Each structure stands twice: as structure tokens, then as C-alpha cells.
Amino acid sequence: MKIEFAPINIPLRRRIQTFAVLQWIFTFLFLGQCCLIVLLLLIFAGYWYIAAVYSVWLYLDWETPNQGGRRSEWVRKWTIWSYFRDYFPIHLVKTADLDPQYNYLFGFHPHGVLVAGAFGNFCTETTGFQKLFPGLTSYLCILPMWFKLPIYRDYIMCAGLVSCVKSSVSHILSRRGGGNVVVIVIGGAEESLDARPGALTLKTLNRKGFIKLAIKWHIWSQSFPLGKMNSLIRGVFQYSFGLLPYRKPIYTIVGKPINVQQNHTPSSEEIEALHTKYIEALNKLFEEHKAQYGIPEKDRLLFS
Numbered sequence: 001m002k003i004e005f006a007p008i009n010i011p012l013r014r015r016i017q018t019f020a021v022l023q024w025i026f027t028f029l030f031l032g033q034c035c036l037i038v039l040l041l042l043i044f045a046g047y048w049y050i051a052a053v054y055s056v057w058l059y060l061d062w063e064t065p066n067q068g069g070r071r072s073e074w075v076r077k078w079t080i081w082s083y084f085r086d087y088f089p090i091h092l093v094k095t096a097d098l099d100p101q102y103n104y105l106f107g108f109h110p111h112g113v114l115v116a117g118a119f120g121n122f123c124t125e126t127t128g129f130q131k132l133f134p135g136l137t138s139y140l141c142i143l144p145m146w147f148k149l150p151i152y153r154d155y156i157m158c159a160g161l162v163s164c165v166k167s168s169v170s171h172i173l174s175r176r177g178g179g180n181v182v183v184i185v186i187g188g189a190e191e192s193l194d195a196r197p198g199a200l201t202l203k204t205l206n207r208k209g210f211i212k213l214a215i216k217w218h219i220w221s222q223s224f225p226l227g228k229m230n231s232l233i234r235g236v237f238q239y240s241f242g243l244l245p246y247r248k249p250i251y252t253i254v255g256k257p258i259n260v261q262q263n264h265t266p267s268s269e270e271i272e273a274l275h276t277k278y279i280e281a282l283n284k285l286f287e288e289h290k291a292q293y294g295i296p297e298k299d300r301l302l303f304s
Contacts, residue, residue, distance in 0.1 A: 013083075020083035021116075021244060027156075028114060032149035039150050058150055065147040065157060066168040068175075069139065072158035073125075081124035088250045090120035092127040095285075096256040100135025101178040103219045104257065105169075105210060108185045109282065115185055117250040122183050123159035132254075138181045139172055166213070173217040184210050211275045215266040251293050255285040279303060 042051045064070055084090075098104060108118050121127050122138040129138055141164035147153040162168050164184060172180050213219075258281055263270060286301050 013086075017083045017087035018244065020080045021087045023080070024084055024116075024119070025114065025244070031155070032146065032152040035151035035155075036149055054150065065144070065153065065161075065163040066165060067171050069157040069160065069162040070154070071137075071139075071160040075155075075158035076123065076160065077125050081120070081126045085120050085124070085126040088116065088120075088245070088247060090117055090127055090250045091252065092121045092129060092132060093251055093253045093289075094132045095254055098133050098136060098254075098257060099178070100133075102257075103173050103175065103178050103180045103217065104136070104182070105173065105214050105219050106138075106181055106183040106254075107210060107278065107282070108183055108252075114245070116245060117252050118183060118185055119159075120250070121252050122181075123161060127252075133181075135179050136181050137179060138183060140183045141169060141185070144168075166209070169210075169213055170217065173213065173219050186210065208271055208275050211271050211278065212266060214260045215263050215270060215274060217262070219260060249293075253285060253289050255281060 039051050039054065042048065108115075118140055121129060122140045130136070137160075139160050139162045142156075142161050144163040144165050146156060146161075147163055162172070162182075169182050169184070172182050258274075258277060260274065283301050290299065291297060
């Protein structure tokens with residue numbers, strides 16, 4: 001295999017962009033384990049009382065990720081996220097206004113390897129979510145296991161991350177007055193393992209739990225495909241292998257909302273009908289915008 005090395009005379013801004021993405025990857029893959037090790041080192045180094053105090057705090061705060069989390073606008077507006085955005089770059093595109101008196105459930109597609117688009121758009125303010133959709137607050141759902149890691153859990157909650165368990169999603173969607181957006185990456189791990197350049201297959205046909213929640217809470221469902229995402233990875237000092245994603249634009253297109261009639265005990269037929277409507281809206285959104293973002297006319301979304 002021929003190795004392609006990175007040029008030496010790379011502008012400082014691009015180097016900072018690379019660092020921003022590297023620290024994000026490190027956070028996702030290793031920071032949780034590092035935080036756990038730090039806590040253990042405190043115990044073995046004689047500072048057990050610090051670990052004890054934090055353990056009490058952890059016990060009292062255990063359910064917070066299931067109750068809307070604990071976001072920090074300061075963290076979400078860190079300058080480093082602007083460099084993270086510009087590395088790809090990441091774009092958020094609005095196609096319709098969203099009334100802030102309602103709560104919304106966003107289905108995000110595709111999953112990808114590290115879901116950079118979802119993080120950039122909904123866990124930071126660098127792509128202008130609150131300016132594009134005034135009055136709305138976004139919450140990105142992730143696996144509950146991440147909130148079991150001490151210290152790390154407190155950090156990721158600052159970005160607006162919450163647990164994807166049913167009780168967590170229901171807690172946010174049941175808030176009166178509206179203005180809340182729950183973002184669920186529908187395809188899950190199964191879809192992320194199939195992520196590759198040009199892949200247009202979405203794992204949606206057997207994923208209907210989010211549809212049932214939408215009906216129960218009378219929220220507005222939303223379609224969300226990514227316009228373009230290259231999931232290949234490369235290195236820092238060479239471009240042939242590594243952990244860094246390629247510098248390819250990521251476009252997140254926000255579709256028109258789908259109105260949902262509330263029913264706390266929806267039938268299988270109702271769930272199936274809304275799921276079909278969601279798939280049709282998602283496909284329509286893709287077809288309307290694919291040419292604008294470099295996807296060949298012949299390409300079609302596949303659902304499995």
C-alpha cells in the first residue's frame with residue numbers, strides 16, 4: 001500500500017481544525033475510561049475523600065441524564081467547536097419554520113461512524129440551530145452506558161446529550177409549553193457498521209419505537225437525512241489510514257414537520273401508517289435535495 005503523507009506547509013487554521021476533530025474523537029473513544037482511571041488513582045493516592053464526595057454526588061445525580069440532562073450554553077459555544085465545524089465543514093439547512101409552541105422528535109439519518117453532523121448541529125451552536133429555529137432547544141440522544149462513566153457523564157451532558165431510553169425521551173417530549181427537540185439517530189449501531197462512501201441504505205423498516213412515542217406525546221415528527229457524508233478515515237500526518245474523517249462537507253437538511261394525532265394507546269395499524277408516512281417524507285426530502293448536494297440523480301434511498 002502506498003502511503004500519502006500530509007504536506008508540511010499546512011496553514012495554522014487547518015491544523016487547529018484537525019486538533020479540534022482529534023480531541024472530539026478522543027473524547028468519544030477514550031475520555032470516559034480516562035475519567036474512571038483518574039477517580040481510581042485518587043483513591044489509591046490517598047485522596048479517597050474526593051472520590052467519596054463525588055460518589056455521593058453521582059448517586060444523587062444518577063437520573064439526571066433521563067430527566068433532560070444538564071446543558072451548558074457556555075460549553076456549547078466554545079470556540080473549538082467552530083474549528084470542528086470548519087474541518088468538514090458542517091452545514092444546517094432549514095426548509096420550513098418550526099413553531100416553538102410544539103415539541104418535536106427529529107429522526108436523524110444516516111447514523112455514520114461517529115455522527116459528526118448530529119454533534120455539530122445539535123450539541124454546539126456553531127451551525128446556528130437557535131438562530132434558524134428560535135425558541136427551540138435541542139437534545140441529542142445517545143446510549144445510556146455513556147452516562148455510567150463518572151465525570152465523563154457530567155461533561156457530555158453540558159453539550160445537551162441525554163439518554164436514549166424511553167423514560168428520558170418521554171420526559172422531554174412531555175414538557176408543557178413546547179420548544180423542545182429530541183434528536184434520535186434512528187439507524188443505530190447496525191447502520192453505523194454499514195457506513196461507507198456512497199451507501200444509501202437506511203435501517204428503518206424495523207425501527208418503530210420513535211413512531212410510537214410521537215403518537216403518545218402528540219409531537220411533530222421530523223425528517224432528517226444528511227446531504228453528504230464521507231465516513232472514510234485517515235491519519236494526521238498521512239492520508240492513507242488512521243482515525244481522522246476526511247474533509248468532506250456535511251449537510252443536514254431539516255424537512256417539514258409531520259403532524260401527529262395524540263393517542264396514548266396507539267394500535268399497530270396507527271404505528272404502521274405513521275411509519276410509512278415518515279419513510280415517504282424522508283424519501284421525498286432526499287429526492288428534492290440530493291442533486292444540490294452532489295448525489296447523482298440515479299441514486300435512490302434504500303430502506304431495510
